[in-house]
Amino acid sequence: MNFLSYPSRGLCPLHLKTVLTGLLGLAFSLACLNTAQAQAANTPPAKHHQHAGKKAKKKTSAPEARKHRTPKAAAAPGASLSLSQNPEVSVWAKDAAQRLQLDPDWVQKTIQHAHHLPLVEKLVLPATSPVAKDWGAYRARFIEPVRIQAGLQFWRKHRAALEKAEREYGVPAAIIVGIIGVETLYGQNTGNFRVVDALGTLAFHFPQAHPRAAERQSFFRSELEQFLLLTSRSGADPLAIRGSYAGALGLPQFMPSSWAKFAVDFDGDGRIDLFGSPADAIGSVANYFKAFGWRPGMPTHYPVTLSPGQTDMDTLMAPDILPTFSVASFVAKGAALEGAALGHTGPLALIELRNGPTAPSYVAGTENFYAITRYNWSSYYAMAVIELAEAVRREVLSKP
Numbered sequence: 082m083n084f085l086s087y088p089s090r091g092l093c094p095l096h097l098k099t100v101l102t103g104l105l106g107l108a109f110s111l112a113c114l115n116t117a118q119a120q121a122a123n124t125p126p127a128k129h130h131q132h133a134g135k136k137a138k139k140k141t142s143a144p145e146a147r148k149h150r151t152p153k154a155a156a157a158p159g160a161s162l163s164l165s166q167n168p169e170v171s172v173w174a175k176d177a178a179q180r181l182q183l184d185p186d187w188v189q190k191t192i193q194h195a196h197h198l199p200l201v202e203k204l205v206l207p208a209t210s211p212v213a214k215d216w217g218a219y220r221a222r223f224i225e226p227v228r229i230q231a232g233l234q235f236w237r238k239h240r241a242a243l244e245k246a247e248r249e250y251g252v253p254a255a256i257i258v259g260i261i262g263v264e265t266l267y268g269q270n271t272g273n274f275r276v277v278d279a280l281g282t283l284a285f286h287f288p289q290a291h292p293r294a295a296e297r298q299s300f301f302r303s304e305l306e307q308f309l310l311l312t313s314r315s316g317a318d319p320l321a322i323r324g325s326y327a328g329a330l331g332l333p334q335f336m337p338s339s340w341a342k343f344a345v346d347f348d349g350d351g352r353i354d355l356f357g358s359p360a361d362a363i364g365s366v367a368n369y370f371k372a373f374g375w376r377p378g379m380p381t382h383y384p385v386t387l388s389p390g391q392t393d394m395d396t397l398m399a400p401d402i403l404p405t406f407s408v409a410s411f412v413a414k415g416a417a418l419e420g421a422a423l424g425h426t427g428p429l430a431l432i433e434l435r436n437g438p439t440a441p442s443y444v445a446g447t448e449n450f451y452a453i454t455r456y457n458w459s460s461y462y463a464m465a466v467i468e469l470a471e472a473v474r475r476e477v478l479s480k481p
Protein backbone atom coordinates (compact mmCIF):
# COMPACT_ATOMS: atom_id res chain seq x y z
CA MET A 82 0.00 0.00 0.00
CA ASN A 83 2.07 2.56 -0.10
CA PHE A 84 5.13 3.88 -0.85
CA LEU A 85 7.64 2.86 1.58
CA SER A 86 6.98 -0.63 2.45
CA TYR A 87 6.59 -2.83 -0.44
CA PRO A 88 4.68 -5.97 -0.01
CA SER A 89 6.15 -9.06 -1.35
CA ARG A 90 4.70 -10.38 -4.49
CA GLY A 91 1.27 -11.70 -4.01
CA LEU A 92 1.36 -11.35 -0.32
CA CYS A 93 -0.68 -9.60 2.13
CA PRO A 94 -0.92 -6.07 1.37
CA LEU A 95 -1.99 -4.56 4.52
CA HIS A 96 0.49 -3.47 6.79
CA LEU A 97 -0.25 -1.66 9.68
CA LYS A 98 2.03 0.82 10.71
CA THR A 99 2.46 4.11 11.74
CA VAL A 100 2.13 7.03 9.74
CA LEU A 101 3.35 9.83 11.60
CA THR A 102 6.36 11.64 11.33
CA GLY A 103 7.79 14.23 13.22
CA LEU A 104 5.64 13.59 16.13
CA LEU A 105 8.01 12.98 18.81
CA GLY A 106 7.98 11.22 21.97
CA LEU A 107 4.56 10.47 23.00
CA ALA A 108 4.74 9.63 26.54
CA PHE A 109 1.66 7.65 26.78
CA SER A 110 2.00 4.83 28.99
CA LEU A 111 -0.26 1.95 28.83
CA ALA A 112 -0.23 1.90 32.50
CA CYS A 113 0.34 -1.51 33.47
CA LEU A 114 -0.73 -4.25 31.31
CA ASN A 115 -0.11 -7.12 33.57
CA THR A 116 1.96 -10.01 32.75
CA ALA A 117 -0.95 -12.10 33.73
CA GLN A 118 -2.86 -10.94 30.76
CA ALA A 119 -0.39 -12.14 28.53
CA GLN A 120 -1.58 -14.40 26.77
CA ALA A 121 0.26 -8.04 12.75
CA ALA A 122 0.79 -5.54 6.08
CA ASN A 123 1.49 -3.56 3.55
CA THR A 124 2.10 -2.07 2.26
CA PRO A 125 3.88 -1.19 4.78
CA PRO A 126 2.37 -1.91 7.75
CA ALA A 127 0.49 -3.96 9.54
CA LYS A 128 2.10 -5.26 12.28
CA HIS A 129 2.47 -7.66 14.60
CA HIS A 130 0.63 -10.10 13.66
CA GLN A 131 -1.39 -12.65 14.45
CA HIS A 132 -0.77 -16.09 13.62
CA ALA A 133 1.93 -18.25 12.75
CA GLY A 134 2.28 -20.62 10.08
CA LYS A 135 4.42 -20.14 7.19
CA LYS A 136 2.36 -18.33 4.84
CA ALA A 137 0.13 -17.01 7.39
CA LYS A 138 0.03 -13.38 7.30
CA LYS A 139 1.07 -11.59 10.02
CA LYS A 140 2.01 -8.39 10.49
CA THR A 141 2.84 -6.27 12.89
CA SER A 142 3.87 -2.96 12.59
CA ALA A 143 4.23 -0.70 9.94
CA PRO A 144 7.48 0.81 9.63
CA GLU A 145 7.87 4.11 11.00
CA ALA A 146 8.68 5.15 7.52
CA ARG A 147 5.22 5.55 6.51
CA LYS A 148 4.88 8.17 9.00
CA HIS A 149 6.42 10.52 6.57
CA ARG A 150 3.39 10.38 4.48
CA THR A 151 1.02 12.57 6.29
CA PRO A 152 2.58 14.29 9.16
CA LYS A 153 0.20 17.14 9.46
CA ALA A 154 -2.83 15.02 8.92
CA ALA A 155 -1.63 12.65 11.55
CA ALA A 156 -1.19 15.41 14.04
CA ALA A 157 -4.63 16.72 13.33
CA PRO A 158 -6.67 13.84 12.05
CA GLY A 159 -9.24 16.13 10.56
CA ALA A 160 -12.93 15.50 10.23
CA SER A 161 -14.39 12.87 12.45
CA LEU A 162 -17.75 11.51 13.41
CA SER A 163 -18.85 9.66 16.46
CA LEU A 164 -18.42 5.97 15.84
CA SER A 165 -21.64 5.28 17.69
CA GLN A 166 -23.64 6.90 14.90
CA ASN A 167 -23.19 3.59 13.16
CA PRO A 168 -26.01 1.38 14.52
CA GLU A 169 -23.90 -1.71 13.98
CA VAL A 170 -21.50 -0.46 16.62
CA SER A 171 -23.81 -0.61 19.61
CA VAL A 172 -25.00 -4.07 18.62
CA TRP A 173 -21.38 -5.18 18.41
CA ALA A 174 -20.52 -3.51 21.73
CA LYS A 175 -23.23 -5.39 23.55
CA ASP A 176 -22.20 -8.69 22.02
CA ALA A 177 -18.48 -8.08 22.55
CA ALA A 178 -18.97 -7.20 26.21
CA GLN A 179 -20.77 -10.47 26.75
CA ARG A 180 -18.29 -12.59 24.82
CA LEU A 181 -15.25 -10.98 26.40
CA GLN A 182 -16.79 -10.73 29.83
CA LEU A 183 -16.30 -6.99 29.99
CA ASP A 184 -18.52 -4.46 31.75
CA PRO A 185 -21.15 -3.61 29.09
CA ASP A 186 -21.48 -0.03 30.34
CA TRP A 187 -17.72 0.51 30.11
CA VAL A 188 -17.62 -0.87 26.58
CA GLN A 189 -20.59 1.26 25.47
CA LYS A 190 -19.18 4.36 27.09
CA THR A 191 -15.76 3.82 25.56
CA ILE A 192 -17.11 3.27 22.10
CA GLN A 193 -19.43 6.27 22.36
CA HIS A 194 -16.33 8.42 22.67
CA ALA A 195 -14.58 6.81 19.72
CA HIS A 196 -14.44 8.69 16.47
CA HIS A 197 -14.72 7.53 12.89
CA LEU A 198 -11.69 9.02 11.13
CA PRO A 199 -11.95 9.30 7.35
CA LEU A 200 -8.20 9.89 7.22
CA VAL A 201 -7.56 6.43 8.60
CA GLU A 202 -9.73 4.94 5.88
CA LYS A 203 -7.57 6.66 3.29
CA LEU A 204 -4.34 5.51 4.84
CA VAL A 205 -5.14 1.81 4.61
CA LEU A 206 -5.90 1.96 0.91
CA PRO A 207 -3.19 1.07 -1.57
CA ALA A 208 -1.66 4.06 -3.29
CA THR A 209 -3.72 5.10 -6.28
CA SER A 210 -0.67 5.48 -8.48
CA PRO A 211 1.80 2.82 -7.46
CA VAL A 212 5.39 3.88 -7.42
CA ALA A 213 7.97 1.53 -8.85
CA LYS A 214 9.58 -0.39 -6.05
CA ASP A 215 13.00 0.94 -5.35
CA TRP A 216 15.13 -0.76 -2.74
CA GLY A 217 17.72 2.00 -2.80
CA ALA A 218 15.12 4.66 -2.01
CA TYR A 219 13.53 2.52 0.67
CA ARG A 220 16.88 1.72 2.22
CA ALA A 221 17.88 5.38 2.33
CA ARG A 222 14.97 6.12 4.64
CA PHE A 223 16.32 3.84 7.30
CA ILE A 224 20.03 3.33 6.84
CA GLU A 225 21.03 6.90 7.49
CA PRO A 226 23.17 8.73 10.06
CA VAL A 227 20.44 9.98 12.39
CA ARG A 228 18.89 6.56 12.82
CA ILE A 229 22.23 4.81 13.10
CA GLN A 230 23.41 7.20 15.82
CA ALA A 231 20.10 6.86 17.67
CA GLY A 232 20.58 3.11 17.43
CA LEU A 233 24.05 3.40 18.89
CA GLN A 234 22.71 5.38 21.86
CA PHE A 235 19.85 2.94 22.35
CA TRP A 236 22.25 0.02 22.31
CA ARG A 237 24.59 1.63 24.82
CA LYS A 238 21.77 2.61 27.15
CA HIS A 239 20.02 -0.74 27.05
CA ARG A 240 22.96 -3.05 26.58
CA ALA A 241 22.09 -5.19 29.59
CA ALA A 242 18.53 -5.86 28.40
CA LEU A 243 19.74 -6.54 24.86
CA GLU A 244 22.34 -9.01 26.07
CA LYS A 245 19.82 -10.71 28.32
CA ALA A 246 17.34 -11.00 25.44
CA GLU A 247 20.01 -12.48 23.20
CA ARG A 248 20.90 -14.95 25.89
CA GLU A 249 17.35 -15.98 26.73
CA TYR A 250 15.73 -15.94 23.31
CA GLY A 251 18.66 -16.47 20.97
CA VAL A 252 17.83 -13.35 18.95
CA PRO A 253 20.81 -11.07 18.24
CA ALA A 254 20.83 -7.69 19.95
CA ALA A 255 21.45 -6.10 16.55
CA ILE A 256 18.21 -7.48 15.08
CA ILE A 257 16.18 -6.21 18.03
CA VAL A 258 17.85 -2.80 17.65
CA GLY A 259 17.11 -2.90 13.91
CA ILE A 260 13.41 -3.58 14.47
CA ILE A 261 12.85 -0.87 17.06
CA GLY A 262 14.81 1.59 14.92
CA VAL A 263 12.81 0.95 11.78
CA GLU A 264 9.52 0.86 13.63
CA THR A 265 9.68 3.98 15.75
CA LEU A 266 13.17 5.49 15.62
CA TYR A 267 13.72 4.14 19.12
CA GLY A 268 10.46 5.39 20.50
CA GLN A 269 10.51 8.82 18.93
CA ASN A 270 7.61 8.10 16.55
CA THR A 271 5.11 5.79 18.13
CA GLY A 272 2.04 7.25 16.47
CA ASN A 273 -0.44 9.95 17.34
CA PHE A 274 -3.80 8.46 16.51
CA ARG A 275 -6.07 7.53 19.36
CA VAL A 276 -6.02 3.78 19.09
CA VAL A 277 -9.70 3.44 19.83
CA ASP A 278 -10.46 5.77 16.91
CA ALA A 279 -8.07 4.02 14.54
CA LEU A 280 -9.23 0.53 15.36
CA GLY A 281 -12.87 1.59 15.60
CA THR A 282 -12.70 3.15 12.13
CA LEU A 283 -11.07 0.10 10.58
CA ALA A 284 -13.39 -2.27 12.42
CA PHE A 285 -16.59 -0.62 11.24
CA HIS A 286 -15.71 1.59 8.29
CA PHE A 287 -12.98 -0.34 6.53
CA PRO A 288 -12.90 1.00 2.95
CA GLN A 289 -14.77 -1.38 0.72
CA ALA A 290 -12.54 -0.42 -2.18
CA HIS A 291 -9.76 -2.43 -0.58
CA PRO A 292 -9.23 -5.80 -2.27
CA ARG A 293 -9.43 -7.67 1.01
CA ALA A 294 -11.90 -5.48 2.82
CA ALA A 295 -13.96 -8.16 4.53
CA GLU A 296 -10.94 -10.00 5.88
CA ARG A 297 -9.22 -6.86 7.05
CA GLN A 298 -12.32 -5.45 8.69
CA SER A 299 -12.74 -8.67 10.61
CA PHE A 300 -9.08 -8.52 11.63
CA PHE A 301 -9.43 -4.99 12.97
CA ARG A 302 -12.63 -5.80 14.81
CA SER A 303 -10.73 -8.53 16.59
CA GLU A 304 -7.88 -6.11 17.32
CA LEU A 305 -10.34 -3.61 18.79
CA GLU A 306 -11.62 -6.34 21.08
CA GLN A 307 -8.08 -7.22 22.12
CA PHE A 308 -7.40 -3.57 22.80
CA LEU A 309 -10.43 -3.32 25.05
CA LEU A 310 -9.39 -6.46 26.88
CA LEU A 311 -5.87 -5.13 27.45
CA THR A 312 -7.00 -1.77 28.75
CA SER A 313 -9.81 -3.20 30.84
CA ARG A 314 -7.48 -5.59 32.58
CA SER A 315 -4.76 -3.05 33.17
CA GLY A 316 -6.97 -0.19 34.18
CA ALA A 317 -5.49 2.02 31.46
CA ASP A 318 -7.78 4.61 29.90
CA PRO A 319 -8.57 3.30 26.40
CA LEU A 320 -9.30 6.84 25.24
CA ALA A 321 -5.85 8.09 26.19
CA ILE A 322 -3.69 5.61 24.33
CA ARG A 323 -2.17 6.59 21.00
CA GLY A 324 -0.54 4.58 18.27
CA SER A 325 -0.31 4.21 14.51
CA TYR A 326 -3.21 4.75 12.14
CA ALA A 327 -3.65 1.00 12.27
CA GLY A 328 -3.57 0.73 16.03
CA ALA A 329 0.01 -0.47 16.51
CA LEU A 330 1.36 0.27 19.96
CA GLY A 331 4.56 1.42 21.61
CA LEU A 332 8.25 1.18 20.77
CA PRO A 333 7.89 -2.07 18.84
CA GLN A 334 4.50 -1.18 17.34
CA PHE A 335 2.75 -4.33 18.45
CA MET A 336 -0.87 -4.78 17.47
CA PRO A 337 -3.06 -5.47 20.51
CA SER A 338 -3.29 -9.19 19.70
CA SER A 339 0.51 -9.43 19.54
CA TRP A 340 0.77 -7.54 22.80
CA ALA A 341 -1.54 -10.08 24.35
CA LYS A 342 0.31 -13.07 22.94
CA PHE A 343 3.96 -12.09 22.82
CA ALA A 344 4.72 -9.10 25.04
CA VAL A 345 6.73 -9.84 28.17
CA ASP A 346 7.65 -8.07 31.38
CA PHE A 347 11.38 -8.00 30.79
CA ASP A 348 12.40 -5.48 33.44
CA GLY A 349 10.67 -7.44 36.17
CA ASP A 350 8.46 -4.70 37.56
CA GLY A 351 5.36 -6.88 37.34
CA ARG A 352 3.72 -5.19 34.37
CA ILE A 353 4.18 -5.01 30.63
CA ASP A 354 4.74 -1.54 29.26
CA LEU A 355 5.77 -1.30 25.62
CA PHE A 356 5.52 2.50 25.74
CA GLY A 357 7.59 3.35 28.78
CA SER A 358 9.91 0.39 29.22
CA PRO A 359 12.55 -0.15 26.54
CA ALA A 360 13.49 -3.37 28.32
CA ASP A 361 9.94 -4.70 27.99
CA ALA A 362 10.01 -3.73 24.29
CA ILE A 363 13.36 -5.48 23.81
CA GLY A 364 12.26 -8.68 25.50
CA SER A 365 8.94 -8.64 23.66
CA VAL A 366 10.53 -8.29 20.24
CA ALA A 367 12.89 -11.16 21.03
CA ASN A 368 10.03 -13.31 22.31
CA TYR A 369 8.08 -12.55 19.15
CA PHE A 370 10.93 -13.74 16.97
CA LYS A 371 11.47 -16.84 19.01
CA ALA A 372 7.77 -17.65 18.64
CA PHE A 373 8.07 -17.24 14.89
CA GLY A 374 10.94 -19.62 14.47
CA TRP A 375 14.10 -17.57 14.84
CA ARG A 376 17.07 -19.93 14.70
CA PRO A 377 19.98 -18.83 16.88
CA GLY A 378 23.21 -18.48 14.97
CA MET A 379 21.72 -18.78 11.50
CA PRO A 380 22.50 -15.93 9.06
CA THR A 381 19.53 -14.07 7.63
CA HIS A 382 20.68 -14.29 4.03
CA TYR A 383 23.58 -14.99 1.68
CA PRO A 384 24.77 -13.37 -1.54
CA VAL A 385 23.57 -15.09 -4.68
CA THR A 386 24.66 -14.81 -8.30
CA LEU A 387 22.18 -15.43 -11.10
CA SER A 388 23.34 -16.17 -14.61
CA PRO A 389 21.07 -14.65 -17.24
CA GLY A 390 19.45 -17.31 -19.36
CA GLN A 391 20.71 -20.11 -17.14
CA THR A 392 18.53 -19.55 -14.10
CA ASP A 393 15.10 -21.07 -13.63
CA MET A 394 13.56 -17.85 -12.35
CA ASP A 395 9.96 -19.02 -12.60
CA THR A 396 10.57 -21.91 -10.25
CA LEU A 397 12.84 -19.99 -7.91
CA MET A 398 10.45 -17.07 -7.56
CA ALA A 399 7.27 -19.12 -7.23
CA PRO A 400 7.41 -19.57 -3.44
CA ASP A 401 8.18 -15.89 -3.00
CA ILE A 402 9.85 -15.30 0.36
CA LEU A 403 9.01 -18.69 1.82
CA PRO A 404 12.24 -20.69 2.24
CA THR A 405 11.72 -23.73 0.05
CA PHE A 406 14.87 -24.87 -1.74
CA SER A 407 17.79 -26.90 -0.45
CA VAL A 408 21.23 -25.56 -1.29
CA ALA A 409 21.64 -28.30 -3.92
CA SER A 410 18.27 -27.54 -5.49
CA PHE A 411 18.91 -23.79 -5.38
CA VAL A 412 22.25 -24.14 -7.11
CA ALA A 413 20.89 -26.64 -9.63
CA LYS A 414 18.31 -24.07 -10.72
CA GLY A 415 21.03 -21.61 -11.52
CA ALA A 416 21.29 -19.59 -8.31
CA ALA A 417 24.99 -19.73 -7.50
CA LEU A 418 26.16 -19.65 -3.89
CA GLU A 419 29.60 -19.48 -2.41
CA GLY A 420 31.48 -19.84 0.84
CA ALA A 421 29.45 -20.44 3.98
CA ALA A 422 26.21 -20.54 2.01
CA LEU A 423 27.25 -23.85 0.46
CA GLY A 424 27.26 -25.40 3.92
CA HIS A 425 23.82 -24.06 4.88
CA THR A 426 21.52 -26.83 5.99
CA GLY A 427 18.04 -25.27 5.89
CA PRO A 428 15.77 -24.19 3.05
CA LEU A 429 16.38 -20.98 1.10
CA ALA A 430 14.24 -18.47 -0.78
CA LEU A 431 15.29 -16.26 -3.67
CA ILE A 432 14.55 -12.73 -2.47
CA GLU A 433 14.08 -10.07 -5.12
CA LEU A 434 14.51 -6.39 -4.34
CA ARG A 435 13.55 -4.17 -7.22
CA ASN A 436 15.57 -1.08 -8.00
CA GLY A 437 13.18 1.10 -9.95
CA PRO A 438 14.18 1.12 -13.60
CA THR A 439 17.44 -0.73 -13.07
CA ALA A 440 18.08 -4.43 -12.52
CA PRO A 441 16.76 -5.94 -9.27
CA SER A 442 19.02 -7.11 -6.46
CA TYR A 443 18.77 -10.67 -5.18
CA VAL A 444 19.80 -12.48 -2.04
CA ALA A 445 19.26 -16.00 -0.75
CA GLY A 446 16.98 -15.65 2.27
CA THR A 447 17.07 -18.15 5.11
CA GLU A 448 14.44 -19.06 7.66
CA ASN A 449 15.64 -16.13 9.75
CA PHE A 450 15.01 -13.71 6.90
CA TYR A 451 11.52 -15.16 6.74
CA ALA A 452 11.13 -14.76 10.52
CA ILE A 453 11.71 -11.02 10.16
CA THR A 454 8.94 -10.83 7.59
CA ARG A 455 6.56 -12.22 10.19
CA TYR A 456 6.94 -8.86 11.87
CA ASN A 457 6.08 -6.97 8.75
CA TRP A 458 5.29 -8.84 5.61
CA SER A 459 7.75 -7.28 3.25
CA SER A 460 11.17 -8.33 2.04
CA TYR A 461 12.11 -4.65 1.76
CA TYR A 462 11.21 -4.18 5.40
CA ALA A 463 13.22 -7.24 6.42
CA MET A 464 16.28 -6.14 4.50
CA ALA A 465 16.07 -2.63 5.99
CA VAL A 466 15.96 -4.12 9.48
CA ILE A 467 18.94 -6.34 8.69
CA GLU A 468 21.01 -3.52 7.22
CA LEU A 469 20.18 -1.06 9.99
CA ALA A 470 21.07 -3.77 12.51
CA GLU A 471 24.43 -4.29 10.86
CA ALA A 472 25.15 -0.57 10.54
CA VAL A 473 24.42 0.03 14.22
CA ARG A 474 26.39 -3.05 15.24
CA ARG A 475 29.43 -1.74 13.37
CA GLU A 476 29.10 1.58 15.21
CA VAL A 477 28.89 -0.19 18.55
CA LEU A 478 32.00 -2.22 17.77
CA SER A 479 33.94 0.79 16.56
CA LYS A 480 32.89 3.03 19.46
CA PRO A 481 32.53 0.73 22.42
Ligand SMILES: [Ca+2]
Binds near residue numbers: 348349350351
Ligand atom coordinates in the same frame (compact mmCIF):
# COMPACT_ATOMS: atom_id res chain seq x y z
CA1 LIG B 1 7.90 -4.28 32.86
